[in-house]
Each structure stands twice: as structure tokens, then as C-alpha cells.
Amino acid sequence: MAKVLLAGESWISTTTEYKGYDSFTSTKLEIGCDDLLQALRGLGHNVTHLRAHDVPEHFPWTLADLNQYDVIILSDIGSNSFTLSNGVFAGGNPSVNRLELLKQWVEAGGSLMMAGGYLSFGGFEGKAHYHNTPIEDILPVTVAPYDDRVEAPQGVTPQTTQANPISDGLGEFPVILGYQDVTPKVASQVLMTVADKPLLVTATAGKGRTLAYNTDIAPHWASQEFMAWSHYGEFFSRCIQWLAGDLA
Template sequence: MVRVLYVGDTQVETLIAAKGIDTFTHTYYRDSAKVLRDALGPRPGVELTHLPASDIRTRFPNTKEALDEYDVIILSDVGYQNFKLPHGNRDRLVPMGPNMVTPFRQWVLDGGGLIMAGGWLTFSGINGKGMWGGSPIEEVLPVTIERGVDDVIDHPDGATIEITDAEHPILEGLSIPQDRIILGYNQLHPRPESETIATSRQDPFLVVGDAGKGRSIAYATDPVYHLCGNLHEWEDYGLLWERMVKWAAREI
């Protein structure tokens, strides 16, 4: 059984509506993560736990023992600041609290599996707000990341995905239909020792590699709305993610 911690893909939105001279606000919670939970959660040999973005700073595992409860961690559409800044420093605590980043990086090097999926706040992100470039976590990814640069490439006309290594265990026997299109992705820069096994418009889409005793995957688009387009409606979408987590866990 591959134990997976899926982090992110939730948000709280506050909107201001104006009707003539009258305005009002309303706030709601958006759980986009349901898309990947429904696709990956029921897959055989996978035990999936989801951590909403709002709970990262208080509930993300920050010790080796806590991290070892999982085999693979998926980060999707969550910025680096959620991990580097401990929760609750209004009292000017010194030190601020547990360091979540160093144990996380070491967990990967010691054999953990890491998947970073694209979005507005992963990799460099929209307006550079993801801030993963230059972080200790970048060191264990199969790609390098821009710093302070908006790396989101939009394709509102739709882009297809091309498999470049059909024999890789993640993609063996899979065929991505040309009517499954994405609407954008983050620009990735594969490391020389990594392998790009799928592209979109000749840009890296799926990049895999080793990190010490662990493995990591860079998946360029968001696994849920909106950049993923209609890819999540592909009948083998859940199988693709099952293979990704099992490869990251060295199960295949």
C-alpha cells in the first residue's frame, strides 16, 4: 500500500458584488482537490490523505517520524511561504517554531517520493508568487525553477500532450487522446540527469528523476481546475496518477 499525502488545491474566496450603488461581500470555500481525490483515492494499492492548503502551517508533518507515515507527498498549487514560515509568530517568538523544510527535504533524500504539480502557486507561479525556486525543496526536484518570474504559460486555445517515452513504467501502454487538452502549465527546466517522458508544445510536461534514495516528479500542469482543461475527464487519468505515486514510491 502506497501512503500518499496530497497537499493543496483548496482556497477561500471573498468576493465584492456591486449592484448599482449597493455592495455586499460573500465568502466561500472552494475544494478543487475533489477532482484528484476522486481520481486517485479509489485506485488499488493507494491510501490517500488530503491536507487543505489552509492547514499546511499547522498540520504538515514537520519531523522525520511524522513524514515517515507517508511514502509520497504531492504538492499542488501551494506556495513555499506556507512551509517556510511557522504558524503564529504574533508574539514575536524566538525561535519561531519547527523548521518544516529541512526535514521534508531530508525525507526525500532518505527515500521519500515527491510530486510537485503545476498551478499558480507551485514552481515559480503567477507573478513569481510560488517562490519554490532557490528553496531546499527545489534541490530534490528533477527540474530547476525560475526565481521571481511568472512561469505560467497559458494556452486558452488548448494544448495536447505528447508521450516521449512510451516505455517508461508511468506511461507504458497509455495513450493520451488528442481531444484531452490542457489550458496551460508551468515552464520547467529539466536537470541534465532527469528524464522528460512527456511534453506539451515541445515544452517539458512530465519530468522524473532520482533524489538521493528518493524519487521526484515534476508535473507541469494543475491536476485540477483550470489549467488541466479536460484532461481529468480522460478515462485513464486515475491510472496515470496511480502509476505516478507508485513510481515515486519505487513500487514500479
């Protein structure tokens, strides 16, 4: 099975509680991908999770570092986290552009998946900001320079649009509660849609493969029904297997 680096899908929350005259503040690290990590590891994948706050300093800095992995997944982590390391933002020193590095790695034969969320693709208020970046160059979709979220609190059902090794045989997909509105590139393959918008899109980039899954891997866009789905882990395992070249 594949060796995978999943970057993002965590956040730090600060809460202030007011109790009459007094108040206190607490801080909590929250992980959004625990279910996915457990599912993928249970299916034999070797997955390393790089938490969002560690990405600026610890995401791979060289092609050799990236070559340790078969597949890189970016999930709910904006482009700033890859470009604004401490040395650049605090020190004002030139550094490696790791978005460009990731592009080079994919074009040389690596594999990249981006999953949707509030800090993916365009993102909330456009803050993910992958438009006009080296990552957009290799993704199978073009990214809007503005807020690209579509909230669907009523629930919408993903549909398979053509036979493919990723979604075939998994039956009806559970509803999701939102997605990113992206535009598939001409040479891409739209494997699934939701509300007539692309949901699962694949392509090649140089010698590598890329995949855009335009909704979240965890709540809130991934509904509780989706999280409890018997094929939850198998679906994402197949995405990884396709990226790694283990599925046609």
C-alpha cells in the same frame, strides 16, 4: 497501495455582491482536487488532503510525522506556507524549516511530487517561490525566480518522449490549457513534453524519488476534456506507484 499526503489545492474566496444601495460579502472554501481524491481512493490509495490554509500549522513537523506517508504531493501551494507558521510570522520565534525537513525525508528514501499551478514551481508573479529552496534541490527540474506560467488557451497536447511505465498504454492525452516552463536537471528523465517543453520529469534524490508534473491536476490548465478522460485517475495513480517504488 500507497499512503499519500496531498498538501494544497484549495482556496478561500470572498465575494461582495452589490444590490442597489446595499451589499453583502460571503466567503467560500473551494477544493480543487475533489476529482483526483475520488479517483485515487477508488484505485486503492490511502490519500489524506491537507487544505492549503491548514498547511502552515499542520504540515508535518518531524521526520517521524513524514514517515507516516509513502508519497507527499505539493499542488498549488507556495513555499511561504511551509516557512511562515504562526510562531514565526506572528511570534517572531525560530522554528523548523519544513522545506529542509522535506528534503531530508526524500533523501532518506521518501518520495515527492510537485504538480503545477499558479502557486507551484515559480508561479504567478513568482509568488510560489520554490527557486533557491531545499525543494528545488531535490526536484528533477530547476525553478525560475520569476513568473514561469505559459498560458495555452488554444489547447496543447502532451506527448510521450520515451517508453515509461507511467504514460505507456494510455493512448493520446487530452489537451491542457497551460503549463510551467521549467528546466530539467542533467540527471533527470523527461518522460513527456508539451509544446517541446518538459511536462513529466522524474529523478532520484539520495535514496528517494521525485516527480515534477508541470501542469495542473484540475481546471483551468487541466481542460474539461482532460478531467473527463477515462485514464485520468490511472495516470496519477501510476505517478504515485512510480514514486512509491511499485513501478520500475
